[in-house]
Amino acid sequence: MKFFSSHATMAKQVILLQLLYFFHSIVASLDVGHNVTYLKSRDKLTEADQLMHLGNKLKLNEKETIVNNLLMKAKHGELHRGLIHPVSFLPSSIFLKAKPFIEKSEVFQIIKRMPKGALLRSHIIGMVSTAFLMDLTYMDNLFICFTNYSKAIRFKFAINPPNSTVECGHWDLLNDLRLTWDYNDILWLNAKIESSFTLIVNKLKNLDVNAVWKNFQSICATLNGFLGYRPLLEKYLYQVFEECINDKILHLEFSGTLPETYELDGKLYSELEIVGIYQTVAKLFQSKNPDFSVKFIYAPNRFVNGSTFDQYLKTVKSLHKYNPDFMSGFDLVGQEDLGVDLLEFADKLSQLKYVNFYFQAGETNWNGMTDLNLFDAVLLGAKRIGHGYGITKHPILMDFIQKNKIAIEVNPISNQIFNLVKDLRNHPAVELFARDYPVVITNDVPNLWGANGLSYDFYEAFMAFTSYSDDIRVLKQLGINSILYSAMSKSQKSRAMDLFNKQWYLFIDEMINSYIK
Incomplete structure (x- = not known):
């Protein structure tokens, strides 16, 4: 695979010469005695920069301009308040603390009403509201155990108490506990269960990235036994789709490890x-x-040996054979820093010519270490790259993904929760947005931090990744990108784009009716 051709190199040299000439002409035209000349030259330079940003190629009609003015008034208000009182700028605070204030933001309220297009990276294990999960804990035949060492919660649906294990020595029927315990104990129990579904504030305080991942893995263990019960799984998945619709999402590509799924017997x-x-x-x-x-991405855990990986390959071939449209691709999930690199499996992965790859890669702060997964993702032909947090450290890869339209799935809140960045204004996606790279915004496992849908991540991206002047066109372009870089067929994309445009202009009309009239 060649990264650059002689034509591409020549084109870059021409562009560079044009830019040098442009800058020279500006400097040559400066007249220190005439501020107007200087300001005109400054405007030319800032306009040239602005035109490079994500979304700036789009043109707004009259109605869109009206709504844009409303949005920008709200955005500028938040930015100015943040300039005077830096701690009030919400993307600079951890989402778990900022969330209630985000929900009061006028920018967020507008984004919430806006069509988002497609959701392209969301793991099935964390996709619905915590309140809905808590409601599911009242289903019959649900047993609970507090593990012997960590006192973490495990669930299992069964007719009789499950057998004791090294991890779980004793199981209780959850509904019996709620009937027999006193009021305060029940409050404690429900709070304990709810906290086992989420990465709450006190769990994350002063924790490094490895410790946050350890908490996350404990939550996954809790949810796997819970969501593995087939009747509950069906209710859960239906709610996933419902919450997508409620957040103006028209297409979903969710991933999963396909954990043990069982019946009561x-x-x-x-x-x-x-x-x-x-x-x-x-x-x-x-x-x-x-x-x-809806489409599904098979995404098993990367912490495996060669024989287990061979079983993954058998599974993905079978899934693709019987569900070629629904089963849209393959990924490997889990903490990259401590997991097995893509290089370890590159030879075997290169044989899957007919399966699309959507690899999680570069979800790290390390340089020249874990982030080398990005090179393997590109060389293996990934259609999208999940997270891609380390991509800006590798200019040759940045050029390649832009030329070959390999989208980076940016997960703003997830990257903050997992301690890659504290203030989202310092996220590497700022550069991707500024240079109009192929990007989409997605949400990873939003339930774990009390979010759902895409509105929260769209808000964080719009406020933290864009410039003062970037406007509603960024948000519209993100919706368009999500369809362009989806796993849908050409005809499916065409249909989805028509639906998106219809939803977009309906949103514009509704905004004008509610805000203006």
């Missing part, structure tokens, strides 16, 4: 059958919401 489902359950729920939802579409 202990029956286990195969990976192929689990994906069949996903499809059944999707079709049921689409029967009532025909404009909504």
Whole structure:
């Protein structure tokens, strides 16, 4: 694979000469005695810079301009308040603390009403509101255990108490505890359960990235036994789609490890059958919401040896054979810093010519170490790169992803929660936005920090990654990008783009009716 051709190099040299000439002409035209000349030259330079930004190629019609003025008034108000009182600028605070204030933001309220297009990286294990999860804990036949060492919560649906294990020595029927314990103990129990579903503030205080990942893995262990019960899984997945619709999302590509899925009597489902359950729920939802579409990305854990990885390959081949449209691709998930690198499996992955890759890569602050997964993701032909946090440290890769339209799936809140960045204005995506790289905004595992949908991540990106002058065109372009870089076929993308445009102009009309009239 060649990264640059002689034509590409020549084109770059021409562009560089043009820029040098442009800057020279500006400097040559300066007349220190005439401020007007200087200001005109300054305007030319800032305009040239602005034109490079994400979304600036779009043109707004009259109605869009009206709504844009409303949005920019709200944005500028927040920016000015942040300039005077820096601690009030919400993207500079950890989301877990900023969330209630974000929800009061006028910018957020506008974004919440706006169509988002497609959601392209969301893990099934953390996609619905905590309140809905808590409601599910009242289902019959749910047993609970507090693990022997860490006192973490584990769940299992069964007719009789599950057998004791090294981790869980004793199981109780949860509904019995709620009937027999006193009021204060029940309050404590419910709070304990709720905290086991989320990365709450006191869990993250002063923790390094490895410790946050350890907490995350504990939550996954709690949720796997809970979501593995087939009747609950179906309710859960239907709610996932419902919450997407509620946040103006028209297409979803969710990923999952296909963990153990079971019935009350202990029956286990195969990976192929689990994906069949996903499809059944999707079709049921689409029967009532025909404009909504869904695809699945098989994304098992990267902490495996060669023989387990070989089993992954068998699974992905089987899934693709029987579900070629629904099963859209393959990924490996888990903490990159401590996990197995893509290079370890590159030879085997290169044989999957007919399966699209959407690799999580570069989710790290290290340079020249874990981030080398980015090179493997590109060389293996990834269609999108999840997180891609370290991409700006590698200019040759940046040129390549832009030339070959490999989208970076930016996860603002997730990157902050997992301690890659504190103030989101310092996120590397700022450069990607400024240079109009192929980017989409997505949400990773939003339930773990009390979010859902895309509105929160869109807000953080719009306020932290864009300049003072960047406007509603950024948000519209993100929606367009999400469809362009999705796993949908050409005809599916065309249909989705028509739907998005219809939703967009309906949003514009509704905004004018509610704000102006």
